[in-house]
Amino acid sequence: MASTDELMAELVKRGATMEQVALLKDPTANTPDEALSLLQAGNARFFSGQPQRVFSDVNSRRAQIIAQTPFAVVLGCADSRVPIELVFDQGPGDLFSIRVAGNVVEAGTLGSIQYAIRHLKVHLVVVLGHEGCGAVAASLLTPQERAVEPLHVRFLLDAIAPALEGIASIQDRKARMREAVVLNVRRQKAILEQDDVVREAIESGRVKVVGAFYEIGSGAVDFLEG
Numbered sequence: 001m002a003s004t005d006e007l008m009a010e011l012v013k014r015g016a017t018m019e020q021v022a023l024l025k026d027p028t029a030n031t032p033d034e035a036l037s038l039l040q041a042g043n044a045r046f047f048s049g050q051p052q053r054v055f056s057d058v059n060s061r062r063a064q065i066i067a068q069t070p071f072a073v074v075l076g077c078a079d080s081r082v083p084i085e086l087v088f089d090q091g092p093g094d095l096f097s098i099r100v101a102g103n104v105v106e107a108g109t110l111g112s113i114q115y116a117i118r119h120l121k122v123h124l125v126v127v128l129g130h131e132g133c134g135a136v137a138a139s140l141l142t143p144q145e146r147a148v149e150p151l152h153v154r155f156l157l158d159a160i161a162p163a164l165e166g167i168a169s170i171q172d173r174k175a176r177m178r179e180a181v182v183l184n185v186r187r188q189k190a191i192l193e194q195d196d197v198v199r200e201a202i203e204s205g206r207v208k209v210v211g212a213f214y215e216i217g218s219g220a221v222d223f224l225e226g
């Protein structure tokens with residue numbers, strides 16, 4: 001069976017207008033659970049070394065000029081080791097990706113998420129933390145130690161630090177870091193869920209917000225419960 005992109009490319013070759021093509025494109029996921037399944041399947045292809053997403057050729061790119069129909073928003077870290085589309089084996093047009101150090105919810109990232117929920121047909125918002133996050137590690141430092149950082153770096157660290165208050169004293173350094181990253185993901189997710197636009201979309205059943213943890217070594221994304 002031809003993929004949606006192949007089908008669209010064929011239609012463009014046959015002379016369909018961009019408007020016609022845009023109207024023909026079905027969303028790839030119609031519910032939060034379908035969107036989650038697509039991401040889980042894509043990540044499984046990625047970590048098993050079998051990515052399938054064929055990056056767009058000129059025709060399928062042209063078919064995307066009119067409109068975008070991403071099925072999920074991913075708020076991830078700017079860390080170079082966490083390229084969102086690659087990790088989920090998705091291509092242009094599939095994900096509304098937002099990347100900022102520490103995957104924090106602040107005015108800019110929240111505005112982007114509100115936009116995607118209001119104006120696009122996304123069904124899932126993922127807050128994606130990752131193994132070895134430098135922003136989270138720096139947020140574990142004391143306020144005095146953090147004070148040497150430039151103003152806007154401190155802004156990011158200050159957005160993470162409250163999540164880490166009262167973190168359990170875990171001896172194993174790797175386990176402690178994972179705990180810190182998960183605490184930050186849960187806090188950012190909770191902040192998102194308090195936003196009126198996000199809450200309304202959740203209550204209507206159209207959108208789900210989930211937290212996730214990306215393990216650099218294995219390439220696997222763990223979706224967090226609750």
Ligand SMILES: [Zn+2]
Nearest residue numbers: 077079133134
């Ligand atoms: Zn990071």
